[in-house]
Amino acid sequence: MDFEFTREQLMFKEEVIRFAKKEIAPRCAEHDLKGEFDLESFRKMGEFGILGLHFPEEYGGQGADVVTTVMAGEALGEAGVDGGLTLAYGAHTFLCADTLFRHGTEVQKRKYVPKLASGEWIGCMGLTEPGAGSDVASMTTEAVKQGDKYILNGSKIFITNGPIADVAVVYAKTDPTAKHAGISAFVVEKGTPGYTTGEPLKKMGMKTSVTSELFFNDCEIPAENLLGQEGMGFLMAMETVEWDRSALLAPFIGSGAFLLKKCTDYAKKRIQFDRPIGKFQAVKHRLAEIRIMTEAARGLVYRIAWCKDQGRPLNHLEAAVAKLFVGDWSLSPSNDAMLIFGGYGYCHEYDVERVFRDSRLAPIGGGTSDIQKMIISRLM
DSSP states (O other), X not given: OOXXXXXXXXXXXXXXXXXXHHHTHHXXXXXXXXXXXXXXHHHHHHHHTOTTTTSOGGXXXXXXXXXHHHHHHHHHHHTXXXXXXXXXXXXXXXXXXXXXXXXXXXXXXXXXXXXXXXXXSOEEEEOOBTTBSSOGGGOOOEEEEETTEEEEEEEEXXXXXXXXXXXXXXXEESSTTSGGGGEEEEEEETTOXXXXXXXXXXXXXXXXXXXXXXXXXXXXXXXXXXXXXXXXXXXXXXXXXXXXXXXXXXXXXXXXXXXXXXXXXXXXXXXXTTEEGGGSHHHHHHHXXXXXXXXXXHHHHHHHHHHXXXXXXXXXXXXXXXXXXXXXXXXXXXXXXXXXXXXXXXXXXXXXXXXXXXXXXXXXXXXXXXXXXXXXXXXX
């Protein structure tokens, strides 16, 4: 394995950091406090090329490799971009647009991918249900074919970008008796009769990412909106795991580097007992632990990205290890940062408070830590 970044990749990462610090990060605190999605910043990410980075140029992308794509997500976190916006980006690009690109017909790809890559349209993925989270096969949303259309009935929950999405990749049972093999994927556009969204959920963190339920009540969609073939939906959903264990985790790693710089600078300037608090062993150890954990997490995530670039099939055990480690690990640096900043860290004016709240989703979203342990032990 060669994990050495090219000169072009390192230069690109610095470009993303400069762009994000200038155009996006200064707006994060305000939007987080209001709990609203920053559409302007999202569109700027599209103009910069981040939203469609890994798609071929003919579909509005830049043809970047996976490592470079992961690097962009890390750079956003390192620049101080809030977790809500990077979560919206991840769901839009990797869970929705990439699935359309990989499994859509040429007509579907031409219709949707360029609009998603530019940020003109916003995408989401509807998989999780009130009674089907980790146990995907227990979903109850059904799609019944009637002539040249499918009738969808059911609901989804915890859907990132749900209230604002122009298009959704929705998973439903076309054969309720076949468990995993009976799940299919469909393209559902905003405004389709019978398709509605719930009010945005009020969350502890990731406040700039709007999340809601999706409802399908005798929702009629054309048969050509089926993605791939019937019964292939579960495999499509599992393909998104490769992105979930790399690109979607990358902003958390960037946030670790962001916190480390914040804490180091603060530890040099904050004077207590006639000396900077960075002189105290307890603070030194917290800074060292943030650095160690950040490096370890970075190695796990880029290993998956590198293997994906080599065309190697995803090693689900390694992927689960990465997800578990980064998920649980992300809580530690944000907690240490809060302790280093003390009372100031508990206030909204300091970014560490926001990062602390945002990091709490990492061990939950995309497969809980307990599920990752179950996967790891089973594969062992």
